[in-house]
Amino acid sequence: MNLTLKIWRQPDASSAGAMHTYQLADVSPDMSFLEMLDVLNEQLNEQGEEPIAFDSDCREGICGMCGLMINGDAHGPEVTTTCQLHMRSFKDGETITVEPWRSDAFPVIKDLVVDRSAFDRIIQQGGYISVNTGSAPEAHSVPVPRDDALRAFNVATCIGCGACVAACPNGSASLFMGAKITHLGELPQGQPERDSRVVNMVAQHDHEGFGGCTNIGACTAACPKEIPLDVISQLNKDLRTAIKHGH
Amino acid sequence: MDMPDTVSAAEASASGSLDGDYDDAAGYYTPGSPLVDTKAPDAPIAERWQTRKFEARLVNPANRRKLSIIIVGTGLAGASAAATLGEAGYRVKSFCYQDSPRRAHSIAAQGGINAAKNYKEDGDSVHRLFYDTVKGGDYRSRESNVYRLAEVSTNIIDQCVAQGVPFAREYGGLLDNRSFGGVQVSRTFYARGQTGQQLLIGAYQALERQVAAGTVETFTRHEMLELITVDDGSGQKRARGIVARDMVTGEIQTHVADVVVLASGGYGNVFYLSTNAMGCNVTAAWRAHRKGAYMANPCYTQIHPTCIPVSGSHQSKLTLMSESLRNDGRIWVPKNQADCDKDPREIPEEDRDYYLERIYPSFGNLVPRDIASRAAKNVCDEGRGVGPEVDGVRRGVYLDFSAAIERLGEKGITEKYDNLFDMYERITGENPFEVPMRIYPAVHYVMGGLWVDYDLQSTIPGLFVTGEANFSDHGANRLGASALMQGLADGYFVLPHTIRDYLADGPFEEITEDHPAVVEARESVKGRIDHFLSVNGTRSVDSYHRELGNIMWEYCGMERTETGLKKAIDLIRSLKDDFYRNVKVLGSAETLNQSLEKAGRVADFFELGELMCIDALNRRESCGGHFRGESQTEDGEALRHDDEFAYVAAWEWAGEDSIPVLHKEDLVYSAIEMKQRSYK
Ligand SMILES: Cc1cc2nc3c(=O)[nH]c(=O)nc-3n(C[C@H](O)[C@H](O)[C@H](O)COP(=O)(O)OP(=O)(O)OC[C@H]3O[C@@H](n4cnc5c(N)ncnc54)[C@H](O)[C@@H]3O)c2cc1C
Ligand code: SF4
Ligand code: FES
DSSP states (O other), X not given: OOEEEEXXXXXXXXXXXXXEEEEEOOOOTTSBHHHHHHHHHXXXXXXXXXXXXXXXXXXXXXXXXXXOEETTEETOSSSSOGGGOBGGGSOTTOEEEEEOOOOTXXXXXXXXXXXXXXXXXXXHTTOSOOOOTXXXXXXXXXXXXXXXXXXXXXXXXXXXXXXXXXXXTTOOOHHHHHHHHHHHHTSGGGSTTHHHHHHHHHHHHHHTTOOOOOSOOHHHHHOTTOOOTHHHHHHHHXXXXXXXXXX | OOOOOOOOHHHHHTTOOSOSOOOTTBTTBEEOOOXXXXXXXXXXXXXXXXXXXXXXXXXXXXXXXXXXXXXXXXXXXXXHHHHHHHXXXXXEEEEOSSSSGGGSGGGGOOSOEEOOOOTTXXXXXXXXXXXXXXXXXXXXXXXXXXXXXXXXXXXXHHHHHHHTOOOOBOTTSSBOOBOOTTOSSOOEEOSTTOHHHHHHHHHHHHHHHHHHHTSEEEETTEEEEEEEEEEOSSSOEEEEEEEEEETTTOOXXXXXXXXXXXXXXXXXGGGSSSSSOTTOOSHHHHHHHHTTOOEEOTTOEEEEEEEOOXXXXXXXXXXXXXXXXXXXXXXXXXXXXXXXXXXXXXXXXXXXXOHHHHHOTTXXXXXXXXXXXXXXXXXXXXXIOOSOEETTEEOOEEEEOHHHHHHHHHXXXXXXXTTHHHHHHHHHSOOTTTSOEEEEEEEEEEOOEEOOOTTSBOSSTTXXXXXXXXXSSSTTSOOTTOHHHHHHIIIIIIHHHHHHHHHTTOSOOOOOTTOHHHHHHHHHHHHHHHHHHHHOOSBOHHHHHHHHHHHHHHXXXXXXXXXXXXXXXXXXXXXXXXXHHHBOOOSOTTSOOHHHXXXXXXXXXXXXXXXXXXXXXXXXXXXXXXXXXXXXXXXSOBOOOHHHHOEEEEEEOOOTTSOOEEEEEEOOOSSSOOOOOOOO
């Protein structure tokens, strides 16, 4: 297939960016979206133009490193990560726009690469269970009902990609945060710190400049791991409970 | 692109019979002194670790704040160590090249993690896990280290559960186990097909907790490009820091510390295509090697038989499909070359060659990874591969579920294999319920790595190495679900004890930015970067990497021969020369520059690739993942030569223009007897 690509280019964080248009011929439908960009980069390198910077690592949909706005959709038209999107989802002759995640809390570093370190700082504020190495009790000393374990697992699959933020008109990270609150809140081990966890994570979230949630649901529609919207209800419920407990 | 020719097995076996003294690598290396002291305590095997933990000196909690540790890598091995040492009160700096520690390649591990919990009462024990691991490694690992690994494995599960890792559970609420990788007990703990992800998130969260506590400082998007070693005044060089590049600003930084830990993962990407993440590299380990750390058994590579085949020359990485698929799928290729591009459903039963069932009637499709891999390569080299032609060859074989689908129904298959069929369809665009899957072997893991002693210390004092980056536990072949176990064992339970004995002598002398050793390291990094940016040649870094990968795959992949390896060494040397003269890296050093990052990594892969070939050339035996065409039984089975090769090959860098020096560590088994395997 032959494609017209409109791609955001920005030399660094402090310079202005702009859309650039590129033509790419002979794209195989079996290529992944990122392999298509690799091929474009080879072509640019040959022509003496600096290749386009974009993030990826595992290219299996699990590390959460990749993430592009493709024709205005976070991770493009399918429910998957950008690295698992293949060119057979596009048509010959199509024009495709490619932009970085858009959010005040994710500043652009270069071209399509953004800074998502705000996510790490949210986790630092309580996205863990405090247990020093070596002090853990025998694993079977606390049985966990299978359904609770399963639900904890299902939301623990969040890859921290940031698509939820990019898709949200308010730039909220509530889905990401709700996934962690629910993961740890479903398990007996997560109970002692349950109140402080939610209070501190939400405070950091707001401090980073992420917006509030108004229940639009664009996040869950964009989420490659299909994290359900009800984790946000859980987040709000835990927050109310914590406040009731005097936090 | 230049595709290397294939050396046939016939050509290879013409080079000699099996008996007699060989020195295939003569002229490519210099013999060195043996490595005799691995520092394992002189005690019965089951008491060695207790003894070492007791003998390792303690560091007073008040002194820990004064001691600093650099840890390169935030995978299971690095994040677990950083969290644990932070909790203990040391000052830790943690580095990774990704934008968050949570994205290290460990995240991609699927199947599970072993531990000798014996929750199933099926006869498992520390000793059995130890035995299986040594046997699985084809008797090429170090007994003391493996025993300790089995011993601490049970603590890992306790720790992870307490952190909130959501392992699979049974209805009664207790942990579920499965059997994995052909062992006869169920000792593998798992979290659906995402075990690595869940374990890493546990370690990452523990790490971030220490960041909040102020004991650990993280440096993301930072790449270590050099090791700093400093003479301690007695003529002894110690590891005292690293030179790292801030990948966003391009700043070249020096970080000094009392001790340096490398947990930088494996180097499977020397083959260009592998199941590793795009950024996996050897740079951290290789820079340390050039400064005096020996590299052990670099040729030991694990090739996994069930990966999704290459679809075209644009291919950037390969995806693993769980090995469990071989339980129900039947592997075949057409008997006749003429059928290779036909719709497989139209090829009648009598024209199909179920080659594994034919050659290995008793194990059939379930033969070990290396045998299944080699057989697939052979049928494709014969021209009977299926799927798209890439560079003139079809590299793929069918994995056919039609019989299993008939037996279990689509629903039964979906329950059993979860999302694997979907994943396959997403990548290939073919529905495996209708058309047989296509699979092909791919590089998956490296058993080789930096040499370490029982304390996980390299041959450079003050440089410790953990996880896939070291060589110690898996011998010539790793069992499924044992890499995750090793990474966490090293980081949570081994290193924190052994490193304190070293740190008990600290804090070491203050090192300033203008110390000659620091200046030298920083300048050499800058010199390399300036060189890459100034060549202004005609070929991209990726094109060199791909060509190097082809050479490695062809000659140092599933089957290695004397002639092939010698040819590969020549090809690598000339490709490397060309690279330094003709590579084209655009952009500047002062911003994010992904071509520049790749150039540094590929430069180190050339040198590693050459050493891998020399190591493979020297080891004229077949063991585990290393198959030498010259060393096989009449039936084409791997043949070990314990009399000559029961040693660890530890290679010393001798300088840019010299050949490497080989130091041998003899492998002695006191708790286990060596045996040859057979799968007929
Ligand atoms: C697809 C796949 C599936 C697997 N499944 C299993 C399984 O089911 N069970 C099992 O036991 N094993 C499995 N393995 C193997 C296992 O995942 C790895 O061996 C293990 O996770 C390696 O962990 P590590 O901590 O040593 O290194 P990694 O997780 O690779 O981490 C390396 C770290 O080093 C950093 N780093 C590297 N170089 C530099 C540098 N120069 N500067 C700064 N930082 C650097 C990286 O940023 C990263 O943080 C699998 C492997 C693959 C590829
Ligand atoms: S919730 Fe979904 S979209 Fe948001 S970071 Fe996690 S995986 Fe990505
Ligand atoms: S590159 Fe890892 S999820 Fe896409």
